[in-house]
Amino acid sequence: MSSLRLDVVTIFPEYLSPLDLSLIGKARRDGLLDLHVHDLRDFTHDRHRTVDDSPYGGGAGMVMKPGPWAEALEHVVAQGSAGGAEGDGDGDGAAAADSAAAGARVPTLIVPGPGGEPFTQQIARELADEAWLAFACGRYEGIDERVYEWAGERMPVRVLSLGDYVLNGGEVAVLAMVEAVARLLPGVIGNAESLVEESHEDGLLEYPVYTKPAEWDGRAVPDVLLGGNHRAIAEWRHEQRLQRTAERRPDLLPPTAVSTVLADLxxxxxxxxxxxxxxxxxxxxxxxxxxxxxxxxxxxxxxxxxxxxxxxxxxxxxxxxxxxxxxxxxxxxxxxxxxxxxxxxxxxxxxxxxxxxxxxxxxxxxxxxxxxxxxxxxxxxxxxxxxxxxxxxxxxxxxxxxxxxxxxxxxxxxxxxxxxx
Known part of the structure; x- marks a missing residue:
């Protein structure tokens, strides 16, 4: 079984340590995920290991410099194409250029950012079919725009957003995206059937779930779940998914569902x-x-x-x-x-x-x-x-x-x- 290679470039490598925990950590130990974390500061050449500078045109904040990013991404491409262990980075630029010229495999580069397309369950499934993903964790006011252009000439680039809000950096988004993608890989989730009826898998939210005891704090489990009629349970769950989606996320309802509601009025x-x-x-x-x-x-x-x-x-x-x-x-x-x-x-x-x-x-x-x-x-x-x-x-x-x-x-x-x- 082939593994999914993940490379993450960040100025805070320790931020990615939660990926050693729970099912994702187990998937790494089982060889289902091949994760490599790279410190962007390792690709600087001054004694202060500087990765940012003031923006042209003025304004608040700092912008991440293009040079370190280009060297870091060249290193990622060279190491991943070679399939070897982490090296010291010597000659990475030439190796990356040779790989691109020869048509060798390259990663899909994911850049988390509030200006990107919304990250959805469908996109998670698309990325789970990839063999190699690289993540660029921006900070400050963002990455110099020329890096996107430079990278786009060498590999597919996607800017993805977790939602309409701003985070301090891309690391939190990477944690969320990696978990969303990795759990879809065969063997990561013990019971694969549990993935079928989850929220967003077919555009609807998940139905409410219950466990023992059947009555708690004066609140009873719906009778339909206790009767053993699997067809009735399936119908009830589908209706609950439609109702919950209409109440919480009406924007997710397909037009056919809306038309059905209107016809019943x-x-x-x-x-x-x-x-x-x-x-x-x-x-x-x-x-x-x-x-x-x-x-x-x-x-x-x-x-x-x-x-x-x-x-x-x-x-x-x-x-x-x-x-x-x-x-x-x-x-x-x-x-x-x-x-x-x-x-x-x-x-x-x-x-x-x-x-x-x-x-x-x-x-x-x-x-x-x-x-x-x-x-x-x-x-x-x-x-x-x-x-x-x-x-x-x-x-x-x-x-x-x-x-x-x-x-x-x-x-x-x-x-x-x-x-x-």
Missing amino acids: EERVATPADAPDLQILTRACWAPEFARYGMFSAGEEDLETVRTGIQEWDTRVWRRDGQLLASVRVRPHPTQESTWQIGRLMVAPYLQGRGLGRELLSYAESLAPDDVRTLWLNTGAKSTENLRLYKKAGYRVRPGEGEFPGTVDLTKRRSAASLPA
């Missing part, structure tokens, strides 16, 4: 009996706006105000199993002739970001009578997500302040093609 005209649920949905949708922009007070509307709104507007609600998931209201504008007013377009927070708002907007537009020529709506002046949705749908912001303080009005001319036949 019951749509009807709201009545005063819907007021309590509409009040809750309004608060849930307004709370983020209030927190971000201080514009709307999530608790400013009492039930009587909500009931009045139901009477003054044609309000539509969408429910599933009795739960209110979405709503929008429309009416002829009270002061502007031939204008259709659209308001309170709301989607339950855990379903947002999946295109439901755009569908509701189209539906609200379709309810306009034949004589309507202008579509009108209002949103917060700083509500970037709403503004993006409305502008993409063809609405334009009108000059000046909107109908309410801190808001803007948007309008769209109703085209002849959109009128009922």
Whole structure:
């Protein structure tokens, strides 16, 4: 069984010591992983072992110098191509150039950084199929950009990001990536079946898991898991994965899953009996706006105000199993002739970001009578997500302040093609 070679270049070699622990450490001892850690400072030529300097153009921080990185990566390529033990580095540059010229194998270079493509389970699987990976751990303000160009002429280079945040260096990211990749190698995980239903393996999050005792602190394990009906258990787990993904990571849901949710919704005209649920949905949708922009007070509307709104507007609600998931209201504008007013377009927070708002907007537009020529709506002046949705749908912001303080009005001319036949 061939092993995966990993080379890591860093100014803090001791940072990688956790890779000696747990299953990854065992994989190294079993010969499944061939890990080599290189100190970037070994490739400097001054008594202070300097790896950084001030940035051209000014600015805060320091930038990692290209020279040490080029020598370190040449050393990695030469040692890995030769397949030997770590040497003293003499002649590495020539060996690396000869290897590249001869078409010899080279590593895929991974550079962790917040400006890279998101590191996902799919990418982990792609990297697990590689024979050789090298990691460059940047520090300070980053690595001189010319190193990426230089390395790209000699080996594949991928800049990968753990997420939308900044770390002090690449070492933490390397620890995470190496573990994510290495555990996919045959023989690293004892029970390979445990990899199949994990979070992100098929785009969904993992279902909740339980162990003994069957009841703890007044909380019972779901009955379906105790009955021994494997088909029922599989169906329950799949439903739990869909539900958990919708609640926590709706961006991961495939379009087919969203369409299924929409098809199951019951749509009807709201009545005063819907007021309590509409009040809750309004608060849930307004709370983020209030927190971000201080514009709307999530608790400013009492039930009587909500009931009045139901009477003054044609309000539509969408429910599933009795739960209110979405709503929008429309009416002829009270002061502007031939204008259709659209308001309170709301989607339950855990379903947002999946295109439901755009569908509701189209539906609200379709309810306009034949004589309507202008579509009108209002949103917060700083509500970037709403503004993006409305502008993409063809609405334009009108000059000046909107109908309410801190808001803007948007309008769209109703085209002849959109009128009922």
